Amino acid sequence: MSLLELDNIVVEFPTRRGPLEAVKGLSLDLDEGEILGLVGESGAGKSITGAAITGLIEPPGLIRSGEVRLRGARIDNLPADKMRRIRGKEIGAIFQDPLTSLNPVYTVGEQLVDTMRVHLGLDQKTARQRAIDWLAEVGIPAPEARLDQYPHQFSGGMRQRVVIALALCAEPKLIIADEPTTALDVSVQAQILSLLKRLCRENGTAVVLVTHDMGVIAETADRVAVMYAGRLVEIGDVKQVIEEPLHPYTRGLMASIPQIGIRDRRLTQIEGAMPGLRNPAPGCAFAPRCPRAMDHCHSIRPAPQDAGTGQVACHLYGETS
Amino acid sequence: MSNFMPMLYAFWDSDITYSFRKSRVAVISALVLLAMFLTAIFAPSLAPQDPFNIAELDLFDSELPPAWAEGGSAAYLLGTDTQARDVLSSIMYGMRISLLVGFASVILAAVMGVALGLLGGFLGGIVDAVLMRIADVLLSFPPILVALLINGILRGALPSSAQAESALIVLILSIGLTNWVQYARTVRGSTMVERRKEYIEAARTLGTGKLAIMIKHILPNVLGPVLVIATINLGMAVLTEATLSFLGVGMPPTQPSLGTLIQIGNEFLFSGIWWVVVFPAAALAILVLAVNLLGDWLRDALNPKLR
Amino acid sequence: MTPQITPDDILSVQNISKRFDVSEPFLNRLLERRPRRILTAVNDISFEVPRGKTFAVVGESGCGKSTVARLLMGLHSPSGGTIRFEGDDITHMPPGKPAALRRRMQMIFQDPYASLNPRWRVRDIIGEPLKNFGICKTRAEVTREVEKLLSQVGLNPADAKKFPHEFSGGQRQRLSIARALTTRPELLICDEPTSALDVSVQSQILNLMKDLQDEFNMSYIFISHDLAVVWYMADVLAVMYLGKIVEVGPKEEIFGNPQHPYTRLLMETVPKLTVGGAERAPVAGEVPNPISPPPGCAFHPRCPMANDTCRSVAPALNLREGGQKSACHAADEGRLKPWLRLAAE
Numbered sequence: 001m002s003l004l005e006l007d008n009i010v011v012e013f014p015t016r017r018g019p020l021e022a023v024k025g026l027s028l029d030l031d032e033g034e035i036l037g038l039v040g041e042s043g044a045g046k047s048i049t050g051a052a053i054t055g056l057i058e059p060p061g062l063i064r065s066g067e068v069r070l071r072g073a074r075i076d077n078l079p080a081d082k083m084r085r086i087r088g089k090e091i092g093a094i095f096q097d098p099l100t101s102l103n104p105v106y107t108v109g110e111q112l113v114d115t116m117r118v119h120l121g122l123d124q125k126t127a128r129q130r131a132i133d134w135l136a137e138v139g140i141p142a143p144e145a146r147l148d149q150y151p152h153q154f155s156g157g158m159r160q161r162v163v164i165a166l167a168l169c170a171e172p173k174l175i176i177a178d179e180p181t182t183a184l185d186v187s188v189q190a191q192i193l194s195l196l197k198r199l200c201r202e203n204g205t206a207v208v209l210v211t212h213d214m215g216v217i218a219e220t221a222d223r224v225a226v227m228y229a230g231r232l233v234e235i236g237d238v239k240q241v242i243e244e245p246l247h248p249y250t251r252g253l254m255a256s257i258p259q260i261g262i263r264d265r266r267l268t269q270i271e272g273a274m275p276g277l278r279n280p281a282p283g284c285a286f287a288p289r290c291p292r293a294m295d296h297c298h299s300i301r302p303a304p305q306d307a308g309t310g311q312v313a314c315h316l317y318g319e320t321s
Numbered sequence: 322m323s324n325f326m327p328m329l330y331a332f333w334d335s336d337i338t339y340s341f342r343k344s345r346v347a348v349i350s351a352l353v354l355l356a357m358f359l360t361a362i363f364a365p366s367l368a369p370q371d372p373f374n375i376a377e378l379d380l381f382d383s384e385l386p387p388a389w390a391e392g393g394s395a396a397y398l399l400g401t402d403t404q405a406r407d408v409l410s411s412i413m414y415g416m417r418i419s420l421l422v423g424f425a426s427v428i429l430a431a432v433m434g435v436a437l438g439l440l441g442g443f444l445g446g447i448v449d450a451v452l453m454r455i456a457d458v459l460l461s462f463p464p465i466l467v468a469l470l471i472n473g474i475l476r477g478a479l480p481s482s483a484q485a486e487s488a489l490i491v492l493i494l495s496i497g498l499t500n501w502v503q504y505a506r507t508v509r510g511s512t513m514v515e516r517r518k519e520y521i522e523a524a525r526t527l528g529t530g531k532l533a534i535m536i537k538h539i540l541p542n543v544l545g546p547v548l549v550i551a552t553i554n555l556g557m558a559v560l561t562e563a564t565l566s567f568l569g570v571g572m573p574p575t576q577p578s579l580g581t582l583i584q585i586g587n588e589f590l591f592s593g594i595w596w597v598v599v600f601p602a603a604a605l606a607i608l609v610l611a612v613n614l615l616g617d618w619l620r621d622a623l624n625p626k627l628r
Numbered sequence: 629m630t631p632q633i634t635p636d637d638i639l640s641v642q643n644i645s646k647r648f649d650v651s652e653p654f655l656n657r658l659l660e661r662r663p664r665r666i667l668t669a670v671n672d673i674s675f676e677v678p679r680g681k682t683f684a685v686v687g688e689s690g691c692g693k694s695t696v697a698r699l700l701m702g703l704h705s706p707s708g709g710t711i712r713f714e715g716d717d718i719t720h721m722p723p724g725k726p727a728a729l730r731r732r733m734q735m736i737f738q739d740p741y742a743s744l745n746p747r748w749r750v751r752d753i754i755g756e757p758l759k760n761f762g763i764c765k766t767r768a769e770v771t772r773e774v775e776k777l778l779s780q781v782g783l784n785p786a787d788a789k790k791f792p793h794e795f796s797g798g799q800r801q802r803l804s805i806a807r808a809l810t811t812r813p814e815l816l817i818c819d820e821p822t823s824a825l826d827v828s829v830q831s832q833i834l835n836l837m838k839d840l841q842d843e844f845n846m847s848y849i850f851i852s853h854d855l856a857v858v859w860y861m862a863d864v865l866a867v868m869y870l871g872k873i874v875e876v877g878p879k880e881e882i883f884g885n886p887q888h889p890y891t892r893l894l895m896e897t898v899p900k901l902t903v904g905g906a907e908r909a910p911v912a913g914e915v916p917n918p919i920s921p922p923p924g925c926a927f928h929p930r931c932p933m934a935n936d937t938c939r940s941v942a943p944a945l946n947l948r949e950g951g952q953k954s955a956c957h958a959a960d961e962g963r964l965k966p967w968l969r970l971a972a973e
Contacts, residue, residue, distance in 0.1 A: 016339065041826035042797070139912075157914045185688040186853060188914055190897040212826060215899025239903040256831035258860040259901060260883060266838065267831040267860065273796055519743035523807070526701045526735050527757040528724025541747040 002029035009066030020277045022048045024230040033204045037221035045230040050176045050210045055083045089119040092167035096179040098159035102151040109147035119170035134165040157188035178210045229285035236310030246312045248290045340622045347618035350611040361417040368413045372406035400596040418578035423559040429497030434504025442512025456502045471495040511543035552616035556609040579605045638847045639677040644709030646670040669695040671871035682848040684862035691868040693851045697819045734808035738820035740800035744792040751788040757810040777806040798829035817849045855898045870926040877952020887954035889931045933958040
């Protein structure tokens with residue numbers, strides 16, 4: 001049984017001109033200790049998917065259909081207080097902006113201790129010692145002293161390390177990391193990713209790593225899921241998806257990333273832009289931009305089928321090709 | 322012109338009009354205000370009587386109660402005062418003055434506040450420091466006191482013979498000069514934010530001069546909150562004027578605003594002629610309430626975070 | 629060290645610095661007895677931009693690259709040094725003046741959402757420089773020119789009456805480019821033009837920029853933190869750290885054999901799109917606070933090869949074998965190990 005299962009979830013935002021579907025019929029699963037990358041460009045729906053898992057979709061948005069299951073038990077329909085207990089204890093979260101992820105009026109130590117006392121039931125003294133250990137674990141020098149400092153006294157990279165400690169200290173089995181390194185300098189990114197990967201491996205924590213940066217995925221993830229216009233278009237082992245992508249969108253995406261050492265005069269580009277959420281066209285959402293679109297691609301939407309090391313939603317593969 | 326119908330439709334269908342249509346409070350307040358507004362403009366045609374034309378007054382009809390009470394007359398719907406002036410007509414004419422002073426002082430305060438806020442926010446340095454200190458001083462006094470003070474100074478500067486005619490201008494000036502601060506502060510804050518944005522840097526590199534940048538680039542982007550402030554400020558301005566008139570330093574009885582009417586009628590409150598004060602007071606209250614409710618709705622409707 | 633200015637250089641920058649006073653307000657300082665705080669954003673920088681080529685400036689946050697861009701455009705006035713455009717001194721000229729010179733250099737900005745006035749229509753946004761520099765005199769001329777420019781950057785000319793919020797991020801950057809092209813500039817300064825864009829949009833914009841460069845023979849100053857993009861766009865590049873240039877020279881030489889530990893660090897930290905290679909051991913530490921930089925070489929706290937000289941003496945830019953210059957004692961003293969070329973297809 002997988003640790004996390006998303007079963008055909010649809011996330012909808014009601015507006016006065018009708019509902020907008022930000023995520024349309026997404027299914028995927030995650031095993032214990034696995035790092036799954038969730039990749040897509042702006043508007044693809046990846047952050048919303050992360051929010052759906054943690055139950056943090058901003059109302060009036062909601063999960064209109066489908067299920068989110070943690071170890072087989074449904075969590076998308078839980079009442080608020082039960083979901084709160086799961087968040088933190090079972091599911092941890094790391095967000096993009098380390099400045100706003102930490103409460104500025106509490107010391108780092110207070111936030112860590114508070115979390116551990118609530119979720120692990122530790123007493124003050126033990127929690128404090130664990131907090132010091134965690135700060136050391138994430139590479140913050142002089143942890144005893146820094147425990148009593150406020151978030152603004154840490155630099156960006158240090159703050160993100162604290163956020164990682166905070167997410168991991170309640171020993172969750174799953175972490176949702178939403179663009180954890182986007183706001184950091186390149187040289188710090190590598191440190192943070194390396195840290196995250198090591199700690200998750202050591203603690204057997206699974207990670208859903210939401211990002212738009214394929215390079216981050218290549219370094220960190222075991223499997224990767226590619227989203228486009230609210231749907232899953234490809235999922236598979238990271239080596240296969242990056243080196244031999246199946247879906248034309250993934251191919252286009254990989255080809256348009258500039259790489260050091262390659263001397264092409266022009267970068268491959270995908271013409272056009274991702275369609276908006278309103279009035280989705282029938283058929284495959286990528287068909288208007290696809291260099292290999294066939295006639296029926298514009299009218300019949302491809303469902304995910306087994307291909308490669310995972311699945312692809314494309315008429316080029318499977319029985320309909 | 323061929324753009325007009327689609328534009329009109331787009332406006333009717335736009336988010337803000339929709340929000341307006343949905344809010345019963347906003348619609349009712351707007352209708353009430355519109356009614357008062359029209360009444361004020363067309364008072365000479367609408368009012369049954371011109372209460373300040375002595376020729377129309379018939380002293381026999383003084384101190385008549387409202388039409389539905391015993392002894393009342395249909396000709397004087399809300400009764401008459403001690404000098405046979407029809408209360409309803411007085412309210413209509415009074416509303417005129419109150420609204421005029423209210424709008425004029427708001428416009429004065431807004432123009433002055435926006436201009437000073439723009440200058441201070443954009444130029445920074447000593448200009449900003451001086452303006453903000455003046456604003457701080459003004460804000461540390463209750464507005465009524467400041468208005469009273471300016472009023473007193475202006476009146477003192479005028480010969481007593483001119484005081485009655487100039488009461489209107491003096492009132493507009495005193496209320497306007499008190500209230501500019503809130504506009505200035507908001508606009509200054511927004512200006513300081515916009516000033517750092519890249520489109521302003523771009524304009525500078527393209528050779529656009531400072532004044533052009535302030536007026537053409539920054540001003541359209543900082544005007545948003547001004548409308549909300551102005552609406553809420555209108556209620557305050559009307560009340561301030563009423564207070565000043567009530568205290569006797571506002572509009573004289575020969576050209577009364579609602580506040581003056583309340584002052585005149587106040588003396589008779591306990592001698593049984595209650596309608597002379599209660600109806601003008603009610604009119605004032607409804608006016609200010611409608612303005613404030615509309616202002617509240619506007620503030621929420623224009624708040625991007627609540628959309 | 630005298631810079632080698634050749635007639636083939638369109639822009640030459642010599643020893644410019646920019647210091648900002650970030651002290652607390654006077655009264656606070658008086659009451660709390662705090663000293664003045666000076667932030668040296670740009671510290672004695674010199675470089676030349678060859679005509680018709682792309683000169684890239686690479687660095688992370690706080691290195692001063694954006695400040696350099698603004699110094700060149702006149703948005704800040706340098707605290708020292710000179711800037712020459714085609715030989716003419718523009719060091720302390722305000723932005724937009726003198727018009728005859730400034731119209732030949734334009735800038736595009738990083739944030740596609742903040743670089744266009746949200747209340748102006750596109751035709752006014754692009755029309756502004758046309759009017760300011762007297763390129764178009766009548767409304768009809770402006771309209772015609774705006775439509776032509778929109779086509780040139782790959783947008784629909786009918787969109788001239790729209791507002792910026794009706795466009796996507798990539799389209800807005802095209803609008804910024806169109807606005808910059810109005811005066812047919814010879815030099816275009818691009819401050820992280822694609823950092824805020826998605827990868828697939830980035831490739832469109834970068835291709836567009838290359839096409840325009842070829843068509844109009846423009847020189848670019850391209851500022852970025854992304855080494856892969858710099859590899860694609862640049863002919864010459866300069867690496868900045870904490871206000872100083874630490875390495876500068878032709879692209880191939882720097883990427884092939886970087887001669888400064890910081891450049892090497894940056895190369896190492898570019899995420900590679902191959903899976904299963906050796907795990908990189910990232911260098912520790914972060915960019916220090918620019919208000920109180922470390923003594924000697926600013927990079928020494930993070931440098932695996934720092935020695936006592938590094939900790940006390942600031943290194944100078946010296947010429948290396950490959951043709952680039954770098955400011956590093958380890959390189960001077962021959963302590964820099966050979967660089968294993970990264971596997972690239």
